[in-house]
Amino acid sequence: MALSAPADPALAGFAVEVLDEVDSTNTELMRRARAGRFEPVLLAARRQTAGRGRLGRQWASAQGDSLTFSIGRVLAPADWSGLSLAVGVSLAENLHPRVRLKWPNDLWVDDRKLGGILIETATFGKAEGGGRYAVVGVGLNIAPRDATGLSTPPAALVELQPAWDASETLRRVAGPLAETLAAFEASGFAPFRSRFQARDALHERRVTLSDGTEGTARGVGEDGALLVHTASGMHAVNSAEVSVRPARGFPLDT
Numbered sequence: 001m002a003l004s005a006p007a008d009p010a011l012a013g014f015a016v017e018v019l020d021e022v023d024s025t026n027t028e029l030m031r032r033a034r035a036g037r038f039e040p041v042l043l044a045a046r047r048q049t050a051g052r053g054r055l056g057r058q059w060a061s062a063q064g065d066s067l068t069f070s071i072g073r074v075l076a077p078a079d080w081s082g083l084s085l086a087v088g089v090s091l092a093e094n095l096h097p098r099v100r101l102k103w104p105n106d107l108w109v110d111d112r113k114l115g116g117i118l119i120e121t122a123t124f125g126k127a128e129g130g131g132r133y134a135v136v137g138v139g140l141n142i143a144p145r146d147a148t149g150l151s152t153p154p155a156a157l158v159e160l161q162p163a164w165d166a167s168e169t170l171r172r173v174a175g176p177l178a179e180t181l182a183a184f185e186a187s188g189f190a191p192f193r194s195r196f197q198a199r200d201a202l203h204e205r206r207v208t209l210s211d212g213t214e215g216t217a218r219g220v221g222e223d224g225a226l227l228v229h230t231a232s233g234m235h236a237v238n239s240a241e242v243s244v245r246p247a248r249g250f251p252l253d254t
């Protein structure tokens with residue numbers, strides 16, 4: 001299967017590039033920005049040799065089984081809170097009604113991970129005046145992946161959209177994602193909040209925070225913080241470093 005570049009009027013103004021191989025599309029766009037290249041770009045790769053996930057994890061993917069791409073552009077929202085949730089909403093809405101969002105930015109199908117989002121921002125020279133350079137990286141499992149060592153096999157988009165390969169999936173999600181970034185820059189997280197809650201995989205479920213506290217997930221606040229009702233009251237969890245897992249009886253995040 002040959003990954004090809006999407007043509008979508010929503011990507012007007014973006015350079016669209018597909019590489020055979022790169023270490024990581026996020027790393028590549030940050031490298032370019034460090035070298036002074038801030039032009040809006042959609043960069044997809046057929047193969048990543050050093051894909052990265054959140055919290056310093058590796059993002060492993062095999063050619064043809066995954067869609068891996070990043071969008072880079074200067075963004076200057078009044079408030080950055082909730083950007084990764086807005087990105088998740090955009091992806092989920094353009095993939096399938098059964099795709100759910102596991103706060104802060106995993107895509108789930110039936111409690112199995114379908115994909116993830118890695119957002120990185122930096123301020124370099126020219127980008128300073130007009131905001132920060134933001135790289136939004138997306139990894140989606142298109143076909144079943146090797147599940148060795150995982151307690152729960154990941155989900156694959158082919159279960160929901162059997163006719164979509166990586167190219168078709170990119171064609172479906174890239175334009176709307178570019179529009180989402182523009183909408184977020186203009187209006188912040190507010191227009192996405194109810195849409196996130198409509199797909200919230202943790203809603204009303206028992207969750208365990210990484211400090212061991214247990215509670216019940218009660219949606220997200222105006223800033224995208226996860227609201228967790230615990231024995232000591234309502235907690236707004238907003239640190240990207242806090243991992244939230246459904247409590248006993250639910251599969252672990254992968």
Ligand code: BTN
Pocket residue numbers: 023024025026027048050051052053054055057059067068069070106115116117118137138139140
């Ligand atoms: C996560 O779930 O931890 C986030 C995974 C993000 C993976 C994507 S693949 C394209 C882009 N390039 C990377 O190195 N990572 C992101």
